[in-house]
Amino acid sequence: MNRPPQIPPPEPTRAQRIVLALLRPNTAILLVLVVLLLSSPLIYRASRLSGLPDIPPPFDLNRYGTVTIDPKDNAHEFYKKASPLLIGESGLDADEYEQALEEGWPAASEDVRKWVADNQPAIALWREGTAKPDALGHQPKDSRIDLLLPSIQTLRVSARLAVLDGSRLEAEGQPQEAWGVYRALFRSSRHCGRHGTMIERLVGIAIHAIVVESIQKWAANPDVDSEMLRRALDQVSTDYEMTALTSTAFQSEYFMAMSALDDPNLVAFLKGGMLGRLRRLGPSVIGELPTGPVLFLCNEPELSRRVTKHAFANWLAQVDKPRHARTRQHGGYLKLFDPVPGAKAGTLTPAELEKHFMSSLVARILLPAMSNLDAAVTREQAKQACLVVILAAHAYHRDHGEFPGRIEDLRDGYLDKLPADPFGKADEAIHYRRIGERGVVWSIDDDQLDDGGDVEHVQGSPDPGDLGYEFAPPEGAEVRAPLNRRRRNQSVHPDAVRPTNPNRQFVVGEFHRVTMPSGFQYHNMPTPSRGERVLESTFSATEGRGMVRRRRTRTGRSVFWSNGQDGQGRFDAIGHTRESRGHSLAQPVPVARPIARGLYDGLRLRFIR
Secondary structure (H helix, E strand, C coil), X not given: CCCCCCCCCCCCXXXXXXXXXXXXXXXXXXXXXXXXXXXXXHHHHHHCCCCCCCCCCCCCHHHHHCCCCCHHHEHHHHHHHHHHHCCCCCCCCHHHHHHHHHHCHHHCCHHHHHHHHHCHHHHHHHHXXXXXCECCCCCHHHCCCCCCCHHHHHHHHHXXXXXXXXXXXXXXXXXXXXXXXXXXXXXXXXXXXXXXXXXXXXXXXXXXXXXXXXXXXXXXXXXXXXXXXXXXXXXXXXXXXXXXXXXXXXXXXXXXXXXXXXXXXXXXHHHHCHHHHXXXXXXXXXXXXXXXXXXXHCCCCHHHHHHHHHHHHHHHCCCCCCHHHCCCECCCCCCCECCCCCCCCCCCCXXXXXXXXXXXXXXXXXXXXXXXXXXXXXXXXXXXXXXHHHHHHHHHHHHHCCCCCCHHHHHCCCCCCCXXXXXXXXXXXXXXXXXXXXXEEEECCCCCCCCCCCCCCCCCCCCCCCEEEEECCCCCCCEECCCCCCCCCCCCCCCCXXXXXXXXXXXXXXXXXXXXXCCXXXXXXXXXXXXXXXXXXXXXXXXXXXXXXXXXXXXXXXXXXXXXXXXXXXXXXXXXXXXXXXXXXXXXXXXXCCEEEEEECCEEEEEEC
C-alpha cells in the first residue's frame, strides 16, 4: 500500500519564530525581569499612595473662601490709605527709639518726638480704621505663599507710634485721650488675621502683647480713676470678642498650600517663588528642592495634596476647642491629635499621617508649623485673661485702697465671672495673689505646672515658670512683663534653676580665680542686648586680685562677669568685656534670677539674690 507523501510542516513565520524564542525558559525569565525593571517606577509611584486615601476638603471651600464686607466697614481700606503717609523709623537712632518705647515719652529724644509729630496724619487715618467692625486684606481663597501684605507690615510701625503717642498724652495729663489711643491699638490687633493667614494672625498677637503692657502702665497711672478703669475693662472685653477663631487662619493656610500644590508649574514655582529665595540662603533652610522627574516618580504633588487634606482635617477638628477638651496631642513636626471617637472611615492615626508626611517631598516644604500658631493663640488668651484681672484689680484698688486679697473678691461688682486659664483644666480660673502692696496674676503656661506666680524668668531655662504679670499700685507704675522684649530670645546656661530663696539677698561664694591664656574668651555665652544701659554696679566679692561684679541693666537683667587677675576688666554700653591688662576670665554671663549656678572650666560661681 502506497503511503501518500508527507507534506513538511510550513516554515514558521518571523513573528512565530520570535514568539517561540521568547517562550524558551531562559529568554522568558530575562523578559520578565526586563518588564519588571521597566514597570518598577510605575509600581513604586503607585505604592506611594498606599494607605493614604483621598478625602474631601476639610471644610466648605465656597463658604469660607469668600468674605463679603462693605468697604465702609473694612478697617484695611483705611490702613491702606494711611500706609503711604507713614514715615518709617529707619532714620531714628536705634538706641533712642528703643529707650522711648521702653521708658515712655519723658525719655523720648527730640528726633523721636518729631517723628511722632510728623506721623500724626497717618495716625489719624489709622485710628479711623481701628473703629471699623471688621477687616479684610484679601479673600481667603486668594492666599498664596508669595502674597504681599503691605498694610499688615505697616501696622507694626503704627503700633509703635501708638505706644509713643499714648505715652505722650499720659505725660501731658490726658489719660482719657491716651486710653483712646490704646484702645485703637487693641482693636487693630484684632483686625490682624481677622480673615487672614498665620502670619497676619501672629502680627496681631504681637501687637496685642505690646498693647497689654501699655494698658498695664496706663492702669497704674494715678490720674486714672475707677470709672475709667471700669470702662476700659468693659471695652477690652467687648473688643476681644472680635478675635477670629483659630481655625480661620488654618483655613487660609490650607488655601495657600493647595494653591501651590495645584500650580501646573510647581517646579518653577518652588524654585522661583519665596521657597526658591529661601533655598538660596543655604541647603539647611528648607532642604533640596525636588525636580520634575523626581516629583513624577514620587507621585507628587498628589501625595502631598492628600497629606495636606488629612493634616488640616486633623487640626481643624480640635483647634477651636479649649485645650482641656481636646483629644491627646502627639509630638513630631505636625503635632497631630488623636482622632475623635467615631471618626469617619479613612481617618489616619497621627503616627500613620506623620509617616506619610515625612515621606513627602513637597508637603514637608509647604506645610507650616501650625502648632506654633496654636500655642501663640493660647498665650494671647492667657495674657488677655491677665489683663482683665489687672484692670479689675486696679479698679478695686481705687475703691478700697489696696488690691484684693483673693481673686474671688473681684466677683463683687468688678467681674461677672473669673477669666479662665486657657492652659488649665476645665473650670480652672486664672491665678492671682497679693504680695504686700503689689499683685501678681498668672497662667500655668504650656508646661501645665503651677509655679506659684513665678513670672520672672528667662525663656529657655530648665523651668520656664509661669506666664503672667506682676503689677504695682498707682504710686509706682512699674510693670514687669513675663518676658521682656529684650529677654525673650535670650538663652540661659543649662545649670540655671528657678528661684527658691525668699530673702532675695545677693550673695556670692565659691569663687575660684583661674589663670587662663591671654585673649581667651568663652563663646556661646549670651550678652546683654545692644542699647541696654547699666543702672547699678555692685562690687560683690574678691579673692586675690580677681573679682566678680554684678550690674543690673535697664531692662532688669543681672549680668555677672570676672575682671581677671589685674582687676581691670571693663563693661561697655552694649555688654561686652574689654580686656585692658592681664587675663579676662569670662564674658558677661546673664543668669536666671534670683538663683543661678554656673561651672565654667574652673570658674565656679554660686549666685543667690
